[in-house]
Structure formats: C-alpha cells, structure tokens
Amino acid sequence: MADITDIKSILYTEKTLGLQEEGVIVVQTSPRMTKNALKEVFREYFGIVPARVNSLNQDGKVKRFRGLAGKQNDFKKFYVKLPEGAQIDSLAV
Template sequence: MSINKYQLAGIVQAPLISEKSTIAAEKNKQFVFKVQKQATKKQVKGAVEFMFNVEVASVRVLNVKGKQKRFGRSVGQRSDWKKAYVKLKSGHDIDFSAA
C-alpha cells in the first residue's frame, strides 16, 4: 500500500498549540497535531517527515470524543477527532513561529 504526496499532506490537518503541547515540545521534543480520523501511526509519521523535513522517533495517537453542547433548547454533539503526539529524534525541531 503506497500513499502519494498529496494524500500524505492531507493527513496532518493542523498543529495544536496549547499550554500542554508547548510544555511537551520544550521538555520532550513532542509536537501535537490534529490528524484525519482514519489516519494510522505510520501515515502520521510519513506525513510529518515529508511536510517538515524531520526524523520522527515515535507517534502516539488518541481519539478525542466530541463534547455535548446546548444550542438554545436543543442539545448537539461536536464531532469526534484524532490527536497525534509526535516525538522527534534528537537534533531535529519544528518551528511554528516562522511564518
């Protein structure tokens, strides 16, 4: 099963910048991304290596359940989504501040 570059680029949807992810980046060289719901660890690894030109040491993924929210009188549900923690090999870094 080979995957082309366009499909790889679509796997990682956005970096997640929060207090928790910033601490993980500073301490452990871990970066957090929102990824496609059906993405596998190997696909996330390949996508991050392709997009940011870095070497990935490990990937951990987790499914985030959508919250119940009220919209007036009706109750709705936000969509479920997937988050990936990507740990880089030593000597590699991703800089999101350079725009």
C-alpha cells in the same frame, strides 16, 4: 494514502507548549489517520522521521444551543516525538 491535508492543526495549549520544549509536537488529525501514515507525512513534507508516535482518539463533546443538543466532530490526536536535535521551524511559536 494520507497527505498533509489530513492534519487539521497543531495544538498550542499550556500543556502542549511544555511538551514542545521536550521535542514533542501534538497534532490534531482526521480520525482515519494512522501512525504509519503520519510518519510518512512527516518524512515527506518536513524531512524528519519521528522517533515515536502515540495516538489518542478524542470523541466530540455534546453541546446544547438554544435547547437543542449538538455534537462536535470527533478527531484523533497524535503526540509526535522528534529525534534529538530535530526542529520544525514553521511550527515554532
């Protein structure tokens, strides 16, 4: 059972801000989150049923620090299309 704590963040980049104008929110979550679980979270906490949800698994980058290799965490990214006219006020920039 997924809940709101599985959502790590809302991504705010130049590309995602352009998508927000079209009604698409980009959400970063834990890798175990599913499309149906994310739809349920949006329905329960925001009162909105997404029109469409696309997902993308993002592997963590390999970085070097003082000669030692390390790896950032893997995450899942969701592109959530909101219904026409719907808006989440707390997510607006």
